[in-house]
Amino acid sequence: MATYVVTGVSKGIGYEFLRQLSADPSSTVVGIVRDKPTTVKKVSEDPDLKGRSNIHILEADVTNYDALKKAAADTAKITGGSIDYLIANAGYVSQFDGFDPIGVLGEKPKELERVLKELFDTNVVGNVHLYNLFMPLVLKGQTKKVIVISSGMADPDLTTNFDLEAGSLYAISKAGMNMVTAKFSAQYKKDGVLFLSICPGMVDVGHYNNVTPEQTVGLGKTMQKFAEYAPHFKGPATPESSVKDVRSVWEKASIENGDGGAYLSHFGNKQWI
Numbered sequence: 001m002a003t004y005v006v007t008g009v010s011k012g013i014g015y016e017f018l019r020q021l022s023a024d025p026s027s028t029v030v031g032i033v034r035d036k037p038t039t040v041k042k043v044s045e046d047p048d049l050k051g052r053s054n055i056h057i058l059e060a061d062v063t064n065y066d067a068l069k070k071a072a073a074d075t076a077k078i079t080g081g082s083i084d085y086l087i088a089n090a091g092y093v094s095q096f097d098g099f100d101p102i103g104v105l106g107e108k109p110k111e112l113e114r115v116l117k118e119l120f121d122t123n124v125v126g127n128v129h130l131y132n133l134f135m136p137l138v139l140k141g142q143t144k145k146v147i148v149i150s151s152g153m154a155d156p157d158l159t160t161n162f163d164l165e166a167g168s169l170y171a172i173s174k175a176g177m178n179m180v181t182a183k184f185s186a187q188y189k190k191d192g193v194l195f196l197s198i199c200p201g202m203v204d205v206g207h208y209n210n211v212t213p214e215q216t217v218g219l220g221k222t223m224q225k226f227a228e229y230a231p232h233f234k235g236p237a238t239p240e241s242s243v244k245d246v247r248s249v250w251e252k253a254s255i256e257n258g259d260g261g262a263y264l265s266h267f268g269n270k271q272w273i
């Protein structure tokens with residue numbers, strides 16, 4: 001029996017967290033989304049999820065501090081004032097930088113700036129507020145685990161060893177969030193709170209369903225580099241298997257094992273795919 005708060009459960013990996021974590025009726029799962037009616041409807045029409053009274057959907061855009069503050073207050077009412085796990089899954093996955101090197105993005109400076117700021121607001125600033133606002137509930141919980149869904153794209157060694165050009169702005173935001181994990185761990189490890197950044201692997205959630213022929217060229221280059229990095233890699237995982245892997249990593253990890261503030265893959269190490 002555990003209490004979870006997960007952001008971004010409207011679709012993709014977050015929806016799969018909602019599905020798997022609520023499968024145990026003794027657990028309580030609070031999902032935070034930007035559009036509550038749409039997710040409530042989706043859950044009520046899902047044969048797997050409908051009727052699960054342990055699912056609670058709250059509404060907050062992670063870039064809206066007041067909305068997050070209300071979500072924390074509403075969560076406390078639902079759970080009795082404590083939570084075991086806080087999962088920062090919501091993220092802005094930008095398309096603008098998904099296919100070209102950073103120097104090419106520089107040909108559109110205004111768009112570069114807009115996307116980079118939105119990435120920082122969502123993937124970094126929003127999660128800093130999320131962590132601070134939910135920390136009183138985490139500190140009162142039993143398990144005390146706080147996890148951000150990171151990305152192997154944020155690994156500087158992977159980037160330099162394989163000259164991985166694409167995804168630059170997104171990677172910058174995810175690398176920033178890895179440091180947030182380390183800094184929160186530095187403060188709260190002594191209180192028994194384990195902070196982790198976990199990459200879910202490459203997961204098929206439909207991000208590349210509508211790529212243009214030009215974008216396909218950029219995507220092909222990235223996939224070639226992934227094949228060089230991991231010759232065993234056969235393609236993206238399903239959300240189901242990825243979420244199982246990520247959960248297994250956070251279950252095994254502990255402050256006692258030296259994992260406080262760590263940046264890990266879904267394998268529990270630095271092998272990203």
Ligand SMILES: NC(=O)c1ccc[n+]([C@@H]2O[C@H](COP(=O)([O-])OP(=O)(O)OC[C@H]3O[C@@H](n4cnc5c(N)ncnc54)[C@H](OP(=O)(O)O)[C@@H]3O)[C@@H](O)[C@H]2O)c1
Nearest residue numbers: 008010011012013034061062089090091149150151202203
């Ligand atoms: N898929 C992969 O291969 C992969 C690899 C590495 C890391 N990740 C990470 O995994 C996490 C989940 O992504 P995904 O792959 O499942 O992508 P996704 O299907 O695009 O889901 C992203 C989720 O984040 C929510 N979100 C975005 N901006 C938000 C905001 N400002 N406030 C609140 N919620 C917001 C979205 O809500 P809306 O429905 O309202 O847009 C959606 O629920 C992300 O952090 C992503 O960076 C994914």
